[in-house]
Amino acid sequence: MADKDPGSYVMGNTSEEADRLGMQASLYDRHTEYLLRTAGLKEGMHVLDVGCGTGEVSLCAARIVGPSGRVLGVDREPGVLARARDNAAASPFENIAFEQGDLADLDTSGSFDAVVGRLILIHLDDPIGTVKALTGLVRRGGVVTFQDFNISRTRAVPDVPLVTRSVEWICAALREGGRDPDMGERLAHVLRLSGLSDPRVAVAVPTGGPDSAAVTLIAESARSLLPVMERGGITTAEEADLDTLRARMSRACTEVQATVYVPELVAAWAELD
Structure with missing residues (x-):
């Protein structure tokens, strides 16, 4: 999901979570690109992707x-950067480089036309301070843009109680871990408090049917958060029954021919005066 303090990333650092992140990135690929273009990324720009993870946003850029x-x-994690380099090597793009390091260590003032970050601010204890620091890396007239989720908007239409309950577990677990499940709707506010004027906002939402990746994403997100759920008394392994959760949600969605809306991906951006 992002460049994060391993101790603050409540979804864990397992291989299963890495697989979930890869699936999530594929599901949101076109939506991410649309939001980057809407925010003002264009041909010829020099772009910094902060908390790049395995490089999917870098590839979009x-x-x-x-x-x-x-x-x-x-990104600070060498393991994800290795995957990012592999992903870039398998792509047709030769205009990408990756570096390991903390955001605080970057010393490239005014070097970029745009700073972008997807699903990073939700995992930071000081998102405002981070945005302020990153703004200093952008040239005058450049763009600062971040993307994050509104997870509580995840739903099935018509309503499927098991989907609703699973989303409630996920949101409660994130709050238990000190994270805002709806960071997306706060992005413009964060940009304003960071000294950026007149931020703009756009939203993109993937959907899927009863047997789609949208259903899988909900089930696997619950799986990654189970330790937090149990510690916080939100649910138990027996109640969640994660090994069958995806199949049960799929059956329930099929019964009512539901469309599943996964978390809204919100982008906020501002141009530097």
């Missing part, structure tokens, strides 16, 4: 800026 642009992805 590289597609937008083209061969005349450049993308630098930064």
Whole structure:
């Protein structure tokens, strides 16, 4: 999900969570690119992707800026950066580089046309301070943009109680871990408090049917958060029955021919005066 303090990332650092993140990235790929373009990324830009993880957002940015642009992805985790480099090597893009390091260690003032970050601010204890620091890396006239989720908006239409209950577990677990499940709706506020004027907002929402990746994402998110759920008394392994949760949700959605809306992906952005 992002560049994060391992102690603050409540969803764990397991191989299963890494697989879940890969599936999530695939589900949101087109939506991420749409929001980056809407925020003002364009051909020829030099872009910094903070908390780049395995590089999916970096690849989106590289597609937008083209061969005349450049993308630098930064993350503190060497394991995810290795996967990011593999992903980039398997892509047609040659305009991407990755570096390991903390955001606080970056010393490239005014070097970028845009700073982007997807699903990073939700995992930071001081998102305002982070945005302030990153703004200093952007040239005048450049763009600062972040994307994050509104997880409580996840739902099935018509309503499927098991989906609703699973989303409630996920949101409660994130709050138990000190994280805001609806960071997306706070992004514009964070940008304003960071000194950026007139931030704008756009939203994109993937959907799926009863047997889609949308259902899988909900079930696997609950799986990643089970330790937090149990510690917080939110639910138990027996009640959640995670090994059958996806199949049960799929059956329930099939019964009413539901459409599943996964978390809204919100982008907020501002141009530097």
